[in-house]
Amino acid sequence: MTEILCNAFRTVIATTPGNLLATVYLTANKIAPPHEGLELGIGEASLVKALAEAYGRKEEHVKKQNSELGDLGLVAKASRSTQRLMFQPKPLTIDKVFSAFLAIAKQLLESHSFDKYPFTIPNSKDVSFIVFKRPIMVMAFDLLWCKESGANSHDKKKNHIKGLLVAATECEPLYITRLLQSKMRIGLAEKTVLVALGQAAAYSETCPNPPLQTQSPLEEVGVPIGPMLAKPTKAVSEIIDKFQGMEFTCEYKYDGERAQIHYMEDGSVEIYSRNAEWNTGKYPDVVSSISREKFIPAICKPTNSSSAVLFKKDTAKSFVLDCEIVAYDHEKQKILPFQVLSTRARKGVILSGIKVTVCTFAFDILYINGQPLLQEQLKVRRQHLYSSFEEVPGVFQFATATITNDVEEIQKFLEAAVNSSCEGLIIKTLDKDATYEPSKRSNNWLKLKKDYMESIGDSLDLVPIAAFHGRGKRTGVYGSFLLACYDEQNEEYQTICNIGTGFSESQLEERSASLRNKVIPTPKPYYRYADTVNPDVWFEPAEVWEVKAADLSISPVHRAASGIVYPNKGISLRFPRLVHVRDDKSPEQATTSDQVADMYRAQKINHANNHEEEDDD
Template sequence: MFLALAFDLISVESGRIVITDILCNMLRTVIATTPEDLLPTLYLASNEIAPAHEGVKLGIGKGSSIIKAISEAFGRTEAQVVQQNTELGDLGLVADTLRQIANESGKGCKDKKKDLMKSLLVATTDCEPLYLTRLLQENLRLGFSRQTVLAALGQAAVYNEEHSKPPRNTKNPLDEAAKIVKEVFSVFPVYDIIVSALLTSGVWNLPMTCTFTPGIPVRPMLAKATTSVDLILKKFRDTVFTCEYKYDGERALIHYMEDGTFEIFSRHAERNTGKYPDVALVLSRLKKPSVKSFILDCEVVAFYREKNKLLPLQTLSTRAHKNVNVSNIKVDVCIFAFDVLYLNGQLLIQENLNIRRERLYESFEEDPGYFQFATALTSSDNGEIQEFLNASVDIGCEGLMIKTLYSDATYEPAKRSNNWLKLKKDYMDSSIGDSVDLVPIAAFHGRFFGAFLLACYDVDKEEFQSICNIGTGFSDVDLQELSSSLCSKVIATPKQYYRVDDGLNPDVWFEPTEVWEVKAADLTISPVHRAAIGIVDPDKGISLRFPRLVRVRKDKKPEEATSSHQIAEMYQAQKLNQAKGDDH
């Protein structure tokens, strides 16, 4: 009930600072009164039940089984529940409404053990069924992300700190503690151990008590987009940098432990070990005898060995996702390694790339078609880099990765760093430099839905900001499929964390559930759309001109959509590019 009441307070707020304060006070209270409840409270507030890499899912589906439990718990037919869900667009609100009906009529469910969901719902009071049902649906719909929960945990720890005072010269202990918890979670995403360490040793010691560990996934470092070799030379004019082929595969962080076991994680910290048993066999064979443990950052690429040919990501996606038997593999892969983060018990992320690359090269043997180091070039010559780019595209790569080599060249987990750039051949003629990943939040009626309102994500404000309408370039089949997919996501009113101009009046609103990859001609300042408002213009946002859908990104969550800061950076890069063109 305490948790549900805190959620209820948050439900009417849209400001990130206020929401963080409510979560902080909630966690402060738990730490002070029942610290043993801190771990389950964090999991519930984050709408999770276990670390992502453990792959633990509720496995109850999104609707039908929950509807059945609600109908039995509150003495209603499934048809009545479905009808009210259609009207309200929120099963949590349905549960709440049905609870009020049950209280008014004096009826309740007696058979509390028929199934787990029913017994949970029967035991709820007041606003509890609202949030319990949403937790079962794995969507709290409160407009805050895990990052806010982590910040609130850090702040709560400062208020409850009994172990030590903040380090000297700490100007703002609340902000610093929030930063520490976020950074620790990025390299050690396990609430169970973080909570234990925080309660016993304090928040200021957290970086020492919860460290980078083989077998625990770390979010990989990411790159920012650029549109030309000239811009790369301008960006890194005083810095030595290196270029690598950008392979069209799946990012893989490969962990090898001292007990001889392997774990392979995706860029989203999901365990892919069962998907790539052949990768483990290859690395067992090609690591040098002196290597006892490691964490490699690699790209796993579909590979046709008979013709020594790289195959596209679409081919790799046809491979089974788990419990793969080596003898049944039909899509072979080659591992292209480009970084080592940990080696023989030594953490390397604070070393510059030249050192990490040297350790990588000296620790493994190459076997073409099975395991290779990413093809690299260190040069500041425009012509050489252009030739290198063309060569990468010719063999089936997407383009180049450009990285600082000797200075400002540490590995920054989970960050989209200024020290890594990506140059894709496909986007060199586009002034925005890259495709963008956006979230459909509303639609306008047509034959199906005629046009969709898309939004980017503001990480700091934790809100979805409108950036464009997209309604051309769809076939009838595309429109029907997209409309069918989103019909079940319709909600009665826009979320409090949607930033949309009052002049835009969509016919329907959606839950933020899907991510669409979109290309566009360029970016422009907009008096209507709200993307990156206040960053490049105090009162106006940025919009996309002539957007077109590339694909639906099933591998991304809405909060992983292109950020408003990235949109602003793309706009600034476009202006530089246009200025360069004017000079010529």
């Protein structure tokens, strides 16, 4: 696959280099970087309508065929193959398709701009205005002044889709439809695209066009990078063994939302999630505590005087911080659980309407005053962090940390972290192999949670794809759910367990109500499950649940990591329990089958029944 893709990129570079950027984005099933907030994700109902009109079919017939085939792309291909053409349409080009996708995304942004971005029309009673640098955000702002009616915008979007479908031939309707749904289903992982692009650039006599030249991370403030992640560990003794002879530090692991805060020299601020999604509109209070006051209108100044205090020193002209934003009770001066933070609106938050207040805990700095720090050791990065900022209690604080290699002291520090409403500890090397590794789950960062010592280690983020009707006291709600991990290579969801215990009545009602509108008549063709699994209903992959379990075992029934660890068998979870719903993750960002296999291998003791021919659910 890499070779095929590399040769395709080389061909584009040699013949039409101006199309390389669009080619790479379409191959990766994207139209822009995540931080631009520009996506397609067209709803199935809109696609059905456009497809029916483009190919002269009735909507009910399209819906029926979609239920039979389980893939709207296949329906589009079949519809085109049976349609008679009076004349041959002009061939589609990369540029034409990509331009149409951008136009569709513009219509979507137009119709949702009031909901997605924290702008309101001037002279309204509560204005929340934030300064942006990127063109897409400026476009979002401009669109507010020429915003068309929803119906007109919808018609324009539909016409763009129809234009593509009418011009598409052979297999093109299949992939155009899937691209519009952001579900290519060709088994092509993004990492493969990047490797192929790198090889193509190396082999080609001329380099790719400037937008695609590989830049060192954080050469430009305002463009996020993937955060460094930690690997789970189950015991303090394991930490001592792994970091033997090295100086390391222990930090509190806060139960909040990972944030990368970018501060530009002009005083503007951008906040990104761990997935590089734009989160500035979710945390205007954090923005206001960093920005120079001239960028915050008087009407938007926080009423809490403490949050008006700037925590950055005058010497910090531009920076990028790695932080955790947590819910915080200012009266009691205590951290609140993640469940409280999750009740905060995800976008368009207005300062005067904030009910869930937060505190920012900084634990790393990646850039300061024009100087990237990724290649510096953690000890050096910490010096920059501590010298460039001052703590403001309840608003901005440094992550609580200690330096020790004493087992008892680490154990006491872990207990102190848990008593402070934290999840546990993050242990990091300080001055050896201690550079910042973006988008990598590194062996040089370990995480230790209190409940890790009683279970498999890390939790899993899984997708509910089916359910069984409840009986007895659970009549009227779903009694248990079928969960799946995600296989990146094959782009499929693989079952890993049934979960039905540990739910309160209110939780069951809430989860059942949330999933009822996701019910589909038949399982998706990219669901992998055993023939013996017969749930009462199937769901669209829509939610992500964080789940803990006692351990992992080889299963003849479930298909997670099938064939990776054990021939013709998958891996299942024993005694799974729901922790909470992950609103910050999409189904494609669920725990992967490779990660499941790694977690299974990491178990120090694999019981004999892990290899027995039985379902351990």
